[in-house]
Amino acid sequence: MHRWLAPAAGFAVLVLALAALEWAASVGWVSPFLTPPPSEIAAAGWRMAAEEPLASAFFSTLGVVLAATVAAAVMGIPAGWAMYRFPLLGNAYENWVAALFSAPLILLYPLFLVLFGRGPLTIGMIGFLSGVIPVILKTYEGFTAVPVVLVNVARSFNLPESALLRKVLLPAALPTVFTGLRLCFIYTTINVVGLEYLVDVGGLGFMVGLMYDRYDIPAMYAAVTFVLLISMLGFSAAERLERRWGRGA
Amino acid sequence: MAFGKRLQHAVAALAVAALALPGAAMALDKVKVAGSQRNFWDTTTFYFADQATGVFKKKGIELEVLWTKGGSDCQQTVVTGSMDFCMHTGMLGAIGAWAKGAPIAIVSATSTGAGDIWWYVKADSPIHSIKDTNGKSVAFSRPGSSTNLLLNAIVAASGTSTKKVSTGGPSGTLTQLMSGQIDVGWSAGIFAADLLQQGKIRRIASGNDAPGVQTQTIRVNIAGTGFLKEKLDVAKRFMAAYREAVDWAYSGDKALEMYAKANKSTVEIARSVRDKMYPRDSMRTKPIGNIELSIQQAIADKRLPGPLKPERIREMLHYVDVLNP
Numbered sequence: 232m233h234r235w236l237a238p239a240a241g242f243a244v245l246v247l248a249l250a251a252l253e254w255a256a257s258v259g260w261v262s263p264f265l266t267p268p269p270s271e272i273a274a275a276g277w278r279m280a281a282e283e284p285l286a287s288a289f290f291s292t293l294g295v296v297l298a299a300t301v302a303a304a305v306m307g308i309p310a311g312w313a314m315y316r317f318p319l320l321g322n323a324y325e326n327w328v329a330a331l332f333s334a335p336l337i338l339l340y341p342l343f344l345v346l347f348g349r350g351p352l353t354i355g356m357i358g359f360l361s362g363v364i365p366v367i368l369k370t371y372e373g374f375t376a377v378p379v380v381l382v383n384v385a386r387s388f389n390l391p392e393s394a395l396l397r398k399v400l401l402p403a404a405l406p407t408v409f410t411g412l413r414l415c416f417i418y419t420t421i422n423v424v425g426l427e428y429l430v431d432v433g434g435l436g437f438m439v440g441l442m443y444d445r446y447d448i449p450a451m452y453a454a455v456t457f458v459l460l461i462s463m464l465g466f467s468a469a470e471r472l473e474r475r476w477g478r479g480a
Numbered sequence: 481m482a483f484g485k486r487l488q489h490a491v492a493a494l495a496v497a498a499l500a501l502p503g504a505a506m507a508l509d510k511v512k513v514a515g516s517q518r519n520f521w522d523t524t525t526f527y528f529a530d531q532a533t534g535v536f537k538k539k540g541i542e543l544e545v546l547w548t549k550g551g552s553d554c555q556q557t558v559v560t561g562s563m564d565f566c567m568h569t570g571m572l573g574a575i576g577a578w579a580k581g582a583p584i585a586i587v588s589a590t591s592t593g594a595g596d597i598w599w600y601v602k603a604d605s606p607i608h609s610i611k612d613t614n615g616k617s618v619a620f621s622r623p624g625s626s627t628n629l630l631l632n633a634i635v636a637a638s639g640t641s642t643k644k645v646s647t648g649g650p651s652g653t654l655t656q657l658m659s660g661q662i663d664v665g666w667s668a669g670i671f672a673a674d675l676l677q678q679g680k681i682r683r684i685a686s687g688n689d690a691p692g693v694q695t696q697t698i699r700v701n702i703a704g705t706g707f708l709k710e711k712l713d714v715a716k717r718f719m720a721a722y723r724e725a726v727d728w729a730y731s732g733d734k735a736l737e738m739y740a741k742a743n744k745s746t747v748e749i750a751r752s753v754r755d756k757m758y759p760r761d762s763m764r765t766k767p768i769g770n771i772e773l774s775i776q777q778a779i780a781d782k783r784l785p786g787p788l789k790p791e792r793i794r795e796m797l798h799y800v801d802v803l804n805p
Contacts, residue, residue: 262560264559264560264582264583265560282782341652341655344652344655344656344661345655345656345659345661348661349645349646349647349656349661429648430646430648431622431646431648432646440622443552444551444552444573444622444625445576445781445782445783446552446555446573446576446577446580446582446783447580447782
């Protein structure tokens with residue numbers, strides 16, 4: 232099978248869906264006040280790029296999401312490994328961390344505003360907290376799912392701990408760790424954009440809120456489209472990293 | 481014969497009684513209303529009145545109320561046709577949506593002037609007016625909001641280089657002021673009025689300090705054009721009941737008691753807030769005041785692409801006179 236066939240099929244469905252929406256709007260099946268035709272959304276995107284600080288909003292959100300994701304990975308992967316390496320920690324904290332996963336941390340934003348002030352730091356901290364939990368849990372799950380026989384064989388060759396981690400545990404756990412990183416990226420993006428919308432400190436969430444308040448519905452959808460673009464960039468990057476590190480391991 | 485005659489008389493008497501009590505026999509027309517910001521004085525009086533006196537039922541209307549956060553949230557429920565009226569939404573938002581062709585109509589003024597929006601400092605602050613805010617941070621709710629526009633106008637009039645900061649709602653703003661993150665906070669109506677009375681905070685400015693705002697209608701009621709075309713008579717009765725509700729709210733203490741209870745405050749504070757921030761005339765339903773200023777602000781805030789011609793303005797405000805004779 233050609234390697235471009237799957238992305239082409241995905242793109243074709245997207246184009247068909249947009250064409251169907253354009254047609255439904257043109258014949259009045261869909262109210263433009265609810266969902267404007269894609270052509271209007273595209274035009275609004277250009278207009279916003281010219282008249283509004285769209286590029287800085289995009290890079291502000293992207294920067295905060297990336298920083299929070301990287302911080303979550305740097306803190307979360309060692310924490311997940313520690314919970315595996317020291318079973319007492321794993322037994323003690325797995326349920327606590329899992330319980331935090333379902334907690335609506337974004338509701339704590341007034342407290343974070345007081346602690347960190349009105350700025351990207353507050354947004355980043357909420358993004359980090361919501362993103363680090365899946366990284367810890369999935370890393371822990373990945374390590375515990377490594378077949379015992381692999382570990383035993385490695386130990387029978389007197390492999391030191393560091394080499395065991397690098398050559399056996401990490402490569403075997405990598406797919407699950409990356410699942411955690413993808414979840415981290417999703418949760419971080421949702422929380423960062425949601426908080427930007429709530430507290431108006433800039434970014435794409437702020438732009439969505441501003442356009443909604445102005446009743447510029449096509450521009451609001453255009454801003455949402457840029458949020459989707461961040462999401463696509465993140466997933467694409469995670470896929471490439473996983474492939475590269477998977478080959479290297 | 482006697483029994484038959486008596487039966488005829490009884491039926492006739494019942495028919496006369498039914499005709500004499502049309503209200504009791506009439507089915508109520510259900511009207512779906514989106515409210516803005518529950519428990520503010522101006523936004524909730526119609527609801528208090530209906531709860532206390534059944535003023536809408538007396539006009540043959542059964543209210544179905546959905547409370548929203550106001551602004552676009554309220555407006556959108558009417559645009560989509562899920563609600564018939566949106567009460568007390570921002571004037572600029574209504575102008576912007578109408579000009580973009582949204583199926584809504586402005587049906588009355590609800591708040592003229594902005595005496596209910598106020599700015600305050602901690603009691604020991606050296607700031608005594610907006611003129612003292614050079615280089616200081618002053619709060620507004622969110623970009624494009626009425627507090628944002630009012631603050632812009634007040635600062636421009638005072639000629640200071642004030643740092644304007646978006647702080648969200650009144651409660652979050654109070655927290656940020658008390659924790660020293662901002663120098664001047666904003667509030668609306670009764671919120672933090674108890675702290676004002678206790679001397680913990682000091683009021684330094686009001687929305688009415690902005691030039692021209694005292695006579696400007698800043699909030700309006702809107703309705704769906706589909707609803708108005710199909711049920712104009714119901715809409716007329718609704719607005720008649722609304723005007724009676726406002727009259728009732730200023731005629732005795734019952735509305736103040738409900739307002740105080742809803743805000744966990746006292747009737748004295750509620751009365752002070754009502755009389756100082758919401759004078760009776762500020763809640764008149766017509767005319768729409770200083771529309772020229774609203775249009776200028778809507779253009780500046782990119783809600784309107786350009787000025788509206790006089791005939792377009794008349795068209796926009798057509799239903800205000802129709803529903804408020």
